[in-house]
Amino acid sequence: MLMSSVPSNSRVLMLLGQLERMNGEAMVKDVETARQVTAKILHLIQTQGEKMHTSFIPWYFPLVKGRRVGVFVSKGGTGILFQILITASKELPPSEELMLQLHSLLAKVGPKDRKFGVKARLSGALNVTVNLMKQNLQNTKLLLPCLQVLRVYSTNSVNAISLGKNGVVELMFKITAPYSKKNTSLLKVALDALGALLKSKTNARRAVDGKHVPVLLALYLDWHRNDNRHRHMLIRKGLLVCLRNITNLKLGRKAFIEADGMRILYNSSTECLPVRTLDPLVNTSSLIMRKCFPKNRLPLPTIKSAFHYQLPHIPAVGPVAQLYSQPPGVDDVVDESDDNEETEGDTENDTENEEDEKDRCTNDDIETDLNKLHPKKSPGRPYEELRVYERFFVELSEDFQVSVYIKENLLKHTSKHGFIQDYSQEDGNPTKEQQAQPSPSAHALTTLELDAIHLTKDQDKTEVANIPSPDGYATLSSLTRPSSQGQSIEQELAHVLESVSLEEAGALNSEEGAKGVKEEGSPVNATRHIQSPLLLGDCGSEGPEDEGGEGAVLEVPDTALLLSLHDPDLYVEMVKGTHSVPQYAEVAYPDYFGHVAPTFREPLLERLYGVQRSKIFQDIERLIHPNDILDKVVYDLDIPSCPVIEDDGESLKFNSQFESGNLRKAVQVRKYEYDLVLNSDINSNHYHQWFYFEVSGMRVGTTYRLNIINCEKSNSQFNYGMQVLMYSVQEAISGRPRWVRTGTDICYYKNHFARSAIAAGGQKGKSYYTLTFSTSFSHKDDVCYFAYHYPYTYSTLKMHLSKLEALRTPQIYLRQDVLCETLGGNSCPLLTITAMPESNSNDHICQFRNRPLIFLSARVHPGETNASWVMKGTLEFLMGTSPLAASLREAYIFKIVPMLNPDGVVNGNHRCSLSGEDLNRQWQNPNPELHPTIYHTKSLLQYLAHIQRAPLVFCDYHGHSRKKNVFMYGCSVKETVWQSNISATSSDLQEDLGYRALPKILSQIAPAFSMASCSFVVERSKESTARVVVWREIGVQRSYTMESTLCGCDQGKYKGLQIGTRELEEMGAQFCVALLRLKRLTGLRNHQHLLDLESDIIGTQSKVVSCPTTYVMEEDEPSFLEAIDYSAESNDEDAEPENEHISEVHKNPDHLDQLSDSETNHRD
Secondary structure (H helix, E strand, O other): OOOOOOHHHHHHHHHHHHHHHHOOHHHHHOHHHHHHHHHHHHHHHHOOOOOOOOOOOHHHOOOOOOOHHHHHHHOOHHHHHHHHHHHHHOOOOOOHHHHHHHHHHHHHHHHHOOOHHHHHHHHOHHHHHHHHHHHOOOOHHHHHHHHHHHHHHOOOHHHHHHHHHOOHHHHHHHHHOOOOOOOHHHHHHHHHHHHHHOOOHHHHHHHHHOOHHHHHHHHHHHHHHHOOOOOOHHHHHHHHHHHHHHOOOHHHHHHHHHOOHHHHHHHHHHHHOOOHHHHHHHHHHHHHHHHHOOOEOOOOOOOOOOOOOOOOOOOOOOHHHHHHHOOOOOOOOOOHHHHOHHHHHHHHHHHHOHHHHHHHOHHHHEOOOHHHHOOOOOOOOOHHHHHHHHHHHHHHOOOHHHHHHHOOOOOOOOOOOOOOEEHHHHHHOOOOOOOOOOOOOOOOOOOEEHHHOEEEEOOOOOOOOOOOOHHHHOOOOOOOOOOOOHHHHHHHHHHHHHOOOOOOOOOOOOHHHHHHOOOOOOOOOOEEEEEEOOOOOOOOOOOOOOOOOOOEEEEEEOHHHHOOOOOHHHHHHHHHOOOOOOOOOEEOHHHHHOOOOOOOOOEOOOOOOOHHHHHHHHHHHHHHOHHHOOOEEEEEOOOOOOOEOOOOOOOOEEEOOOOOOEOOEEEEEEOOEEEEEOOOOOOOOOOOOOOEEEEEOOOEOOEEEEEEEEEOOOOOHHHOOOOEEEEEHHHHHOOOOOEEEEOEEEEEEEEEEEOOOOOOOOOOOOEEEEEEEEEEEOOOOOEEEEEOOOOOOHHHHHHHHHHHHHHOOOOEEEEEEEEEEOOOOOEEEEEEEEEOOOOOOHHHHHHHHOOOEEEEEEOOOOOOOHHHHHHHHHHHHHOOOOHHHHHHHHHOEEEEEOOOOHHHHHOOOOOOOOOOOOHHHOOOOOOOOOOHHHHHHHHHHHHHHHOOOOOOEEEEEEEEOOOOOEEEEOOOHHHHHHHOOOOOOOOOOOOOHHHHHHHHHHHHHOOOEOHHHOEOOOEHHHOOOHHHHHHHHHOOOEEEEEEEEOOEEOOHHHEOEEOOHHHHHHHHHHHHHHHHHHHHHOOOOOOHHHHHHHHHHHOOOOOOOOOOOOOOOOOOOOOOOOOOOOOOOOOOHHHOOOHHHHHHHHHOHHHHOOOOHHHHOOOO
16 A cells, blocks of 8 residues: 555545455454444545645546545545445345445545446446335435435436336335425435436336326425425425426326426416526426427418419429428328427427537538639530620620710610610519509508509609709718818728718718708608508508598608608509519508618617516416417418408507518417417428518507517527517608617517428427517507518619619719519619729720629528618619729729529518529529529629639628628638648648638728628538639639628627618628728729728738638528527526526525525536
């Protein structure tokens, strides 16, 4: 036996040596000596001092800082104790004192020994302890250490099953019942051990079969009623943990329901709510009740879209093929597989940890094939096929200089090819008008009908095609004034780089328009009259008056004077030329009036303590008090003849039958509470996220709760400060036409509506999520609209493009082509913007034709409306009259596809086109018939690659639902390799860091942009996205996706604020300014003095320093890394407390001193 200079640890080892020598027959003869030795070891371990010596002999180094338990375990003490236990058990009767000492010592050692359970099972110690307990049920002195050891045994799943077979589960129920306040410390340990045992499904079944669920509930109720001073929280928590583990089984949930468990836990939890320290009990009860709440069907006949569009041909494979091959009789709302017992039991935790799982397996998606990581730069199609796209690049043709001046600088080009048309002409004279006749029961009194709108302005009405009179733009803002001296340019640039406030963008607020908007809260002066049979105040009448009857005349703000690119008359004309699958015949008021961004700030909503729990309890009350539930359908698109169901005026009225609208069904649950169901994307059975609907018939001052019950994503920014948007028609009439953030008590959580495995990609046991918010209304007889984000319809785009024509000056080259026609018959516009040549000299024409190209696109995902607002900011800046805009046009030729998915936008889809597919996953091999916009956009880029004119920058604008700020995704070989385990040579990693330049510039000039959120990793799952395909196949190094938050910012100037259209448009303008800076970095020669000045203002060097990459997954979105607040989504005890509870613990930890560690643990 080696002796140490450390007295305490050496005594442990010395005594351990004595036990080793005594082990065997000698110990049986001298039990008393063995008892004394183990007692001394136990005493040493229990009284270990805090002050420990730091001088150790070499073989002590592996020990855990010299702590005596660690010393004991590391030197094999656990095994020796088990051997002594087995030997001592052979004595008849066994020595009670020795058994007491041994189990006390094992209880201390067990938690420190990772292999304790395995050693116990292999040595046979499990049975010794169990038999000892069975023989000493009334001997609490010996029973307590035995239970403490059993608790450690049971943490091993194999041991738990073995102990269950040995009757330990039944034994535990004998110890824990009936209710008694005697020996509470023993009861606490027994419940901990029972809880650990019941994690095994086999043992949970034993508990159910033994009729122990009602016993546990009765016991919990007894403790709830009698523990008035809350001194025995851990016993109550232990009982709940046992119930929680049993209810992981379908059988357990059934037994819980039959024992009236929902009512018992609901009532007890309600009584606990006022006492903050009882939150762990409330949260665990909530988890159990939500788990046991019977899975309901969505109240739909089918989860497929309410709208049907027959595809010209069906893809051979994929979700759309499965959708069409599904037999007619299949119930796809929910299927029996969703009740799969094992899956349900396991997925409670899986769903909660979905994002964590993704984080753990992110490396699986990183591209590791170096051949794929090096761009091919091969267009892939023969030049003969691509020559037809030459017509979209007339500015590059050699003979174009003639037509430039023949047409007096008006660049209009009409193609000879069928799929290329003059877009501006088509807008002015729509050739296709497939308008559906409104049904008699349509929501005519609250929504504008196209054929019923008659407009008269206070002033003389000018023709749409005419350029506005100079008076309308007499005094431009600071960015549009011409500059004659370098000092004014310097001031302009400094102002822009500090904050591009969008005064640029084509004189966004002319002096005339600005006069119309008085101080916040005041109505505008500029008004128009709508003579219409639509009576906003008369919501109870049956329908529109006869055409010959006199209609009401409403005075409304003339937003054509407030917004330079908006004209209600023109918007209506554009809607008439827009083709939708439902053949909409109505116009939503917000799209008609337009949106004037509010001047006040809209901070992120602060989440109130307990809000989610309160909402969940209200949901549980539906099962507890079913007679209180109305379950009254008030709106249903599945009844196409009469979606708006008339009633006695006691219910809200809903409508979504207008462009971009999405609401499928509304069910009145309680007097002031409604469940809302969103429509799937057409030719799909999921993608529920975008919503846009109208509400009327409200009572002023009443708080309504609205629940969108079929959301799919496992988390949302609605949990972190984001609010929904509301537009009040009465406010608009009063001179405040605007969307505002609204809603209180907002939260997003998993609900009891089961997702069919058909819609969940084959995954069983999944549930939908609820977005819930409360709102009240300020005006009587109002019509309000709610939306996921600021709507931007296809007709709005057409109107804006038509108005952009009016901003064109002789110095601006603007051409609008129709790239192609979509499946739904809508045209996809393509814009070309640059500066006209200074003259028709060869030098100027040559410079004109050889400008680098910038290729921009947006809105491939219809629900990401913020992308269109960013694009609007870009377009307005490019068409502006400032020196910066002029410099930009002179530097580049811009090719822009502002809306890649018009059909999805028109029909209210969230992610797909009419083909039922995500168009941003079709770039590798787009089908010209099913994916025409992607096919022809890619063809444009392939044509440019063929003629050696690939764009300098490609950027696809997107929106992001689970991260804050604005950021970019790019493509980098080096950063992808860094994130993976593949080996690569230095030659493989040679790469120009130029791909980081543009995001780096944006991070310095755009307050909403976050470089830290950017990623330049190439993933396998993204190989069919625009960003990766353009990088890999077209060879564009600077190929990006720019993501804009739907929520707000957590850094920079806008930290703590929700994002609005003003900030989004500003971002679009700042993107343009960043391209000016990039112009210098790429060695282009033009306006060098301006760029030198710009460099000084930015204060940055041209060297781009590498920074850590944030690797991301999940569609086009990174995993959401903020703390999640699900208050009972997991079986993992650590996840039980809500974040709101955790924050309270951190502020005031004193009241939780008596709780176990697992109460206060939480995930990041």
